Amino acid sequence: MKILLVNNAEKGIxxxxxxxxxILRSKSFLFKRIEYPDILRTDRSAYNGFILSGSPxxxxxVEYHLPYFRWINDMDKPVLGICAGHHIIGALYGATxxxxxxxxxxxxxxxxxxxxxxxxxLEQEMLVAQAHHDSITLPKKFILLASSKKCPVxxxxxxxxxxxxTQFHPETHNPRIIRNFLExxxxx
Numbered sequence: 001m002k003i004l005l006v007n008n009a010e011k012g013i014x015x016x017x018x019x020x021x022x023i024l025r026s027k028s029f030l031f032k033r034i035e036y037p038d039i040l041r042t043d044r045s046a047y048n049g050f051i052l053s054g055s056p057x058x059x060x061x062v063e064y065h066l067p068y069f070r071w072i073n074d075m076d077k078p079v080l081g082i083c084a085g086h087h088i089i090g091a092l093y094g095a096t097x098x099x100x101x102x103x104x105x106x107x108x109x110x111x112x113x114x115x116x117x118x119x120x121x122l123e124q125e126m127l128v129a130q131a132h133h134d135s136i137t138l139p140k141k142f143i144l145l146a147s148s149k150k151c152p153v154x155x156x157x158x159x160x161x162x163x164x165x166t167q168f169h170p171e172t173h174n175p176r177i178i179r180n181f182l183e184x185x186x187x188x
Contacts, residue, residue, distance in 0.1 A: 001185055003031040004047040008055040008065060008084040011035050016054040016082070019171040023178045039068050049078040049185035051178075052085025054131065054169060062087045062097055062134070072163070078185045080178075081165035083131065089165045090153075093139035103133040110146045110154045110168060118157070118164055118180045119145065128154075129172035136167075162188060 003024060007017045017033055024031045034042055044050075052069070055061055061084050069088050072079055081089040087097060112124045135151045138144050146155035146166075155166045162184060170177035 001029055001048045001182075002046065003029050003182070003185065004042065004044065004050045005031050005033040006036055006039055006050065006052045006085075007033060008036050008053050008061070008088070010055075010057060013056060015056060016169065016171065019175075020051060020053060020178065023171060023175050024182075027179060027182055029182060036065055036068050039071070044071060044075070047077070048188060049182070050075070050080070051181075052079065052081040052088060052165075054083030054085065056131075062091045066091055075163075076161060077188055078162040078181065079164070080181045081163075082171065083167060083169060086156075086165035086167050087134055087136055089163060090136035090139050090142075090156075093141065093158075095136040095139040095153075098135045098137065099133070103135075105131055107173070108148055108150070108168075110148045112146045112155075114143060114145050116145050116157065117184055118155075118177055120180050122174070122176055126174060128168035128170070128174055130168050 065088055072092055107127050108130050109125055110128050112119050136153055138153050141159050142156045143159055144156055148154050157164045
């Protein structure tokens with residue numbers, strides 16, 4: 001199994017990728033990390049799954065990054081988007097980007113609303129790490145998996161395709177979510 005980890009931060013900033021790399025190594029997954037502008041020059045058929053990282057830069061990231069990720073619309077391999085990756089996936093499927101009103105920084109509690117393999121072995125309520133000013137509405141053809149009081153769309157998945165995303169940062173406090181996603185990759 002080989003995972004492509006896409007760094008959505010600017011070149012040289014890898015704060016959100018390093019914890020993901022530790023998780024991937026601990027599960028003995030082969031992976032390659034690339035910077036988001038390189039995705040269009042990458043042979044995506046060589047990978048079994050994809051993780052789109054968060055980014056410390058918020059404003060206009062979706063609008064700027066979207067052209068690099070249109071391939072997701074045709075992808076039938078598992079994809080997990082985290083924070084900025086969540087916003088990008090949402091925008092690809094028609095979600096509205098919400099600026100500032102649902103921002104969360106630090107630890108907060110989310111509630112898992114629907115059983116799903118990605119939350120296997122986790123409590124219905126859990127403490128998660130947040131670092132976002134933007135958020136999204138739930139796009140059509142997506143199922144809401146988790147919510148919080150301030151930000152209703154904390155986790156979602158496509159109703160048919162293996163597309164998942166989280167507003168929060170599971171790589172920080174909830175690595176089991178990443179490991180569960182990696183188990184899903186093995187089925188494809």
